[in-house]
Amino acid sequence: MSSRPTPAELADYEAQADAWFRENTPKDPGFMLPLTFMEVSTDQQFEFLCAWQRKVYEAGYLGASWPVEYGGGGLHPDFQRIATKVMKKYDGPIMLNAIGIGWAGPLIMDIGSEEEKKKYIRGMLTAEDIWCQGFSEPENGSDLGNAQLKAVRDGDEYVLNGSKIWTSLGDRAKYMILLARTSNEGASKYAGLSFFLSPMHAPGIETRRIRKLTGEYGFVQCFFTDARIPAECLMGNEGDGWQIAMKTLEYERGAKVNLAGGYFLKELDAMGVVELARESQRGGKPLLDDPVMKDRMVDFMMDIQALNLNNQRRRMGPLVQDRPMGLALMNKLARTEMIRELTEFSLSFQGTRGGYYVDDPCAVDNGYWHRSYLNSFSATIGGGTSEIQRNIIAEHVLGLPKGR
Amino acid sequence: MAFSEGNLADHLGGLSYSEEQIELMDVATNFCRDKSPIDKVRKLIEDDHGYDPAVWQEIVDLGWLGIAIPEAQGGVGLSMAEVAPIAEQMGRRLLATPFATCTIAAQALLAAGDAAQCGQWLPRIVAGEVATLALTEPHGDWNLAHVEATAKASGDGYVLSGTKQFVVYAQHAALVIASVTLDGQVRLALIERSAIPDAALRREIIIDETKRSYELTLDGIHIPASALLDAGRSGTALTQIELASALLQAAEMCGGTQSAIDYTIEYLKTRKQFGKLIGEYQALKHPITNAYVGYEKARSHMLSAAHNFGQQGVGEIAVRMAKASADKAYSFAADRAVQFHGGFGFTHDCDAGLYRRSAIWHASQYGDAAWHRSKLADLLF
Numbered sequence: 024m025s026s027r028p029t030p031a032e033l034a035d036y037e038a039q040a041d042a043w044f045r046e047n048t049p050k051d052p053g054f055m056l057p058l059t060f061m062e063v064s065t066d067q068q069f070e071f072l073c074a075w076q077r078k079v080y081e082a083g084y085l086g087a088s089w090p091v092e093y094g095g096g097g098l099h100p101d102f103q104r105i106a107t108k109v110m111k112k113y114d115g116p117i118m119l120n121a122i123g124i125g126w127a128g129p130l131i132m133d134i135g136s137e138e139e140k141k142k143y144i145r146g147m148l149t150a151e152d153i154w155c156q157g158f159s160e161p162e163n164g165s166d167l168g169n170a171q172l173k174a175v176r177d178g179d180e181y182v183l184n185g186s187k188i189w190t191s192l193g194d195r196a197k198y199m200i201l202l203a204r205t206s207n208e209g210a211s212k213y214a215g216l217s218f219f220l221s222p223m224h225a226p227g228i229e230t231r232r233i234r235k236l237t238g239e240y241g242f243v244q245c246f247f248t249d250a251r252i253p254a255e256c257l258m259g260n261e262g263d264g265w266q267i268a269m270k271t272l273e274y275e276r277g278a279k280v281n282l283a284g285g286y287f288l289k290e291l292d293a294m295g296v297v298e299l300a301r302e303s304q305r306g307g308k309p310l311l312d313d314p315v316m317k318d319r320m321v322d323f324m325m326d327i328q329a330l331n332l333n334n335q336r337r338r339m340g341p342l343v344q345d346r347p348m349g350l351a352l353m354n355k356l357a358r359t360e361m362i363r364e365l366t367e368f369s370l371s372f373q374g375t376r377g378g379y380y381v382d383d384p385c386a387v388d389n390g391y392w393h394r395s396y397l398n399s400f401s402a403t404i405g406g407g408t409s410e411i412q413r414n415i416i417a418e419h420v421l422g423l424p425k426g427r
Numbered sequence: 428m429a430f431s432e433g434n435l436a437d438h439l440g441g442l443s444y445s446e447e448q449i450e451l452m453d454v455a456t457n458f459c460r461d462k463s464p465i466d467k468v469r470k471l472i473e474d475d476h477g478y479d480p481a482v483w484q485e486i487v488d489l490g491w492l493g494i495a496i497p498e499a500q501g502g503v504g505l506s507m508a509e510v511a512p513i514a515e516q517m518g519r520r521l522l523a524t525p526f527a528t529c530t531i532a533a534q535a536l537l538a539a540g541d542a543a544q545c546g547q548w549l550p551r552i553v554a555g556e557v558a559t560l561a562l563t564e565p566h567g568d569w570n571l572a573h574v575e576a577t578a579k580a581s582g583d584g585y586v587l588s589g590t591k592q593f594v595v596y597a598q599h600a601a602l603v604i605a606s607v608t609l610d611g612q613v614r615l616a617l618i619e620r621s622a623i624p625d626a627a628l629r630r631e632i633i634i635d636e637t638k639r640s641y642e643l644t645l646d647g648i649h650i651p652a653s654a655l656l657d658a659g660r661s662g663t664a665l666t667q668i669e670l671a672s673a674l675l676q677a678a679e680m681c682g683g684t685q686s687a688i689d690y691t692i693e694y695l696k697t698r699k700q701f702g703k704l705i706g707e708y709q710a711l712k713h714p715i716t717n718a719y720v721g722y723e724k725a726r727s728h729m730l731s732a733a734h735n736f737g738q739q740g741v742g743e744i745a746v747r748m749a750k751a752s753a754d755k756a757y758s759f760a761a762d763r764a765v766q767f768h769g770g771f772g773f774t775h776d777c778d779a780g781l782y783r784r785s786a787i788w789h790a791s792q793y794g795d796a797a798w799h800r801s802k803l804a805d806l807l808f
Contacts (some may be wrong), residue, residue: 297808317804318797324807325748325800328439329724332731335442341449342442342730345685353720413716414709421692421719423706 028099036102040109043082048115049075055381058394059288060121061191061401062241069195072119076150079285084110085118086148086283089132094145103284111286118285122192123147123154127200127220129274129282130267134259139220143198148283155196155223157187157203157245158268164189165411167202168213168265172247174203176261179254181205181219183227183247189405193243194230196223202268205261216264219256226250237397238381272407288402291362291395293327296320296369299392303372310372319368326361333357349420356412359402366396439748440741442731447505452512454489463522465778468637471523476599477639478524486526487555496533501550507534507671511678511733518679519686521781523637525557525596527675532558534671535604539615539656539664548602548617560668561591561605561618561643569794571606571665576645578607578616584652585609587616587645593792597628597641604656605645606665615656615664622648635788637781670743672793673750674736677729680753680789684722687760687782691715691767711767718760725749725756744806747799754796757786 028036052071057063063072079085084106089095096102118124124147131139146152163169172185183203190199199221206215223230227250230243259267300320303310311317336342337350369392370377381390403409417423462482471477486492494510496502510530517526533552536545552558562571576589587607597603603618629642656664692715695706705711732749735742764779765772772779790796 301808311808314801314804317808318800321800321803321807324439324803325728325752326724328731328748329727329752331439332442332727333723336727336730339442339444341452342444349719349723353723357720357724410709410713413713416719417706417712417716421688421716423692423695423712423715424704426707426709426712 026099028101033101033105037105037109040084040106041112043084044109044113044115047078047082048110048113055389056116057239057241058117058398059401060117060119061405062235062237062239062398063119063192063195064240069119072116073150073153075116076119076285079110079115079118080148080150085285086124086128086144088282088284089128089144089148093132093140094148100282103282107284107286110284111290114289117287117289119192120147120150120153121287122156122196122200123152123198124283124285125287126156126271126274127154127198130200130271131220132282133270134267138255139258143220146197152198153192153196155190155193155199156271157190157199157201157221159187159189161186161188161244165408167268168211168216170202170204170216172201172203174205174217174219176205176254177251180251181254181256183221183250183252185247187245187247188233189242190230190245191242193223193245194232199223199245200271202264205264209262213265214262216268217261218258218264218267219252220258221252221256225252235397236400237394291365293323293365296323296365299369299387300372303374305374316372323361323365323368327365330354330358330361346420349416352416352420353412355402355406356409356416359399360409363396363399363403366392366399370396440731440735440738440745442727443734444730445505445508448509448512448733451491451494451509452516455513455516458485458489459516459520459522463517463520465521468521468523468781472636477596477637482522483524484555486524487553490553491526492529492533492555493553495530496537496549496553500537500545501553502533507674507736508733511674511729511736514675514678515682515729517682518785519682521637521683521686521785523635523639525559525599527672527679528559528595529557530675531668531671532560532602532604535560535615535656535664535668538667539660541657543653544617544656551601556601557596557599558602558604559594559596559600561594561597561603561645562668563591563593563792565590565592569798571669572613572662574606574608574613576605576607578609578614578650578655581649584654585616585650587618587648587650589645591643591645592631593633593640594628594643595638595640597623597643598630598639603643605643607645609655612658613661613665614658615661616650617654617656618648618650622650633788634784634791636784638788666743669793670736670746673746673799674729674732676789676793677725677732677746677749677753680750680757680786681722681726681729683782683785683789684718684725684753684757684760687757687764687779688715688718688722690778690782691718691760691764694768705767714763715767718756718763721752721756721759725752728752740806744803747803747806750794751796751799751803754786754790754799757782758790758796761786 063069083096087096087098087103087106088100091097128147131143160170174181174183201219201221204215205217209215227248229246232240232243300310305313333350373387376387379386381394418425490503493502494505495507498504529552536548564575578585578587601620605616605618607616627644631640631642633640698705728749732745735745761782765783768777768779771777
């Protein structure tokens with residue numbers, strides 16, 4: 024990593040990035056873009072987002088702080104932080120390859136071998152190699168440690184049998200980070216798990232698209248039937264799987280810095296909710312004349328502000344002395360639940376028009392609010408449900424005993 | 428400009444801290460823990476005075492009464508931002524003293540007092556003489572401009588009439604700052620304790636047993652002409668009082684919330700039922716986690732209110748958010764603290780009750796969550 028940049032260097036860089044994103048951030052492509060990497064439904068959306076990620080990478084604003092020898096920009100992380108900030112400012116489309124650059128990439132950079140870094144990093148940054156995650160199974164969702172997909176060593180290969188589900192981009196991915204069972208022995212259910220960087224294009228691996236609550240596609244169920252993958256796909260040693268998976272979830276839950284940069288979810292336009300309320304009518308008067316609605320809106324503004332302040336405070340050591348990890352570990356729970364509640368609230372503004380859905384010509388904002396609300400569950404469920412998040416906070420921050 | 432989640436903070440004020448703030452936080456954390464163990468809190472509940480004069484003297488000696496008072500007036504010359512972490516630790520340990528009311532009285536003097544009034548009283552407050560406020564009335568309105576008590580010209584001064592409630596620590600105060608109307612205008616009057624007959628004070632029975640509060644009958648009390656604060660700055664002073672109070676309450680409430688949660692967690696980690704620690708049950712684990720999340724949000728708001736205090740526009744929003752958020756967090760945490768202690772929670776011996784009562788007290792003074800949200804609605808939309 025290079026040395027800490029001066030404020031002048033950072034200011035120069037920001038000016039360059041600002042000019043680039045102002046010039047290059049795509050305008051409305053004329054079709055609906057996904058709000059998150061989890062609901063990429065059509066080839067058109069997929070190709071558009073691949074091209075955008077590649078363009079950002081080639082301009083140097085993605086992976087800027089990863090080492091040059093693996094495809095990164097070799098800059099200090101402060102530069103990438105600035106690039107991401109500017110990207111957000113111009114509100115461009117999401118970075119598509121989230122599992123790659125957000126999860127697998129940081130993991131490989133942290134604990135991967137030299138070969139793994141050389142093999143995988145560049146392709147995930149260019150979006151040539153799309154990644155997906157094989158953790159959840161039909162019978163093992165929140166109880167991830169009980170994963171049953173079997174990986175049996177046979178010479179230079181592992182033979183995979185079982186199924187993974189809720190796999191975002193699973194039908195378009197070249198690689199999967201895969202949690203599989205190599206043993207049923209050992210002290211606990213966790214001890215038999217192993218972690219693979221598995222190819223997706225192999226005989227015996229099939230995917231079936233699953234339609235979402237919103238009506239869109241974007242995730243699949245994967246079936247592994249005597250699928251053979253090279254033994255060198257194993258990351259670490261057999262039995263390290265749980266530990267590595269937990270490390271990966273730390274990136275997903277935002278407790279670790281996102282080294283590659285970019286964002287994978289469109290932030291909700293909170294002030295847009297206020298605008299929607301202002302434009303809405305109730306009983307012949309502006310909705311925000313209604314003291315009850317106004318009061319709820321204030322409550323949401325307080326909540327949004329609290330989470331922004333939390334994000335500032337979590338990096339201020341003296342202001343988090345008593346429970347240093349608390350703010351980081353609650354972020355996912357607090358933010359996703361707030362967005363779910365706020366988008367649900369927004370539906371109630373629309374009166375009878377709340378009955379329309381995406382693509383009806385009369386739908387308010389083409390159904391953006393309905394789609395946002397229904398989509399909000401992907402974040403309150405995916406990556407560990409809110410209920411699991413509460414257990415994590417209770418056990419790891421408050422020190423409460425684990426339930427059996 | 429449409430603002431999104433990301434830059435909302437730019438419009439509502441962000442977060443920062445001063446080194447002095449952190450130093451005071453550290454000192455106050457240890458001081459309040461050492462000087463106010465829970466058995467002492469309970470002993471003082473039974474004591475008429477309500478606080479330990481020796482501890483009060485130590486607080487004075489530490490210079491805490493002068494933190495937000497300019498050096499020229501004998502103070503330290505910092506700001507309310509540095510007072511907040513002290514109030515937080517006092518609330519955490521239920522250390523009840525006239526600290527908050529003295530600080531707010533000083534802010535009122537700074538907002539509307541002339542040089543002579545400030546010169547007479549601020550050094551005395553810094554030196555530990557108690558000053559308090561007599562603002563609220565039997566009508567119970569949180570609007571501080573709703574004043575029915577009056578002042579009428581009489582001789583070379585004024586004679587007061589009306590009733591004031593929740594005049595905290597009035598019995599031991601050297602100075603009471605009362606709101607009255609004079610010729611239809613709200614004014615703040617400085618009343619020396621010596622002008623108040625003992626019979627004019629009635630000790631009130633209040634929900635928070637750790638504090639002391641009095642009803643003050645103003646009828647017949649005379650004040651000299653020089654005892655009124657500046658007429659032109661009455662409104663500013665009332666706003667300053669309301670916001671300073673709300674900030675210090677938010678801080679005390681955050682401290683109390685933290686303790687209510689810690690106290691309950693201890694119980695969940697030790698009490699067994701059906702062969703399990705009750706903290707293993709999600710029916711208890713999840714609500715206490717929600718209480719904790721609420722506490723951290725409230726604390727972020729409070730620290731932002733401290734940092735932004737006095738900033739035009741942003742400051743008032745931050746303070747009202749802090750009080751509203753602290754009320755919600757404290758009420759919920761303390762309410763669940765009672766419930767989760769089961770039968771013991773229903774007893775006077777359980778500390779959960781101290782926190783629950785403290786939260787109700789704070790909600791009742793200078794506006795609860797709903798009151799501050801209604802003010803925010805006007806400020807935001």
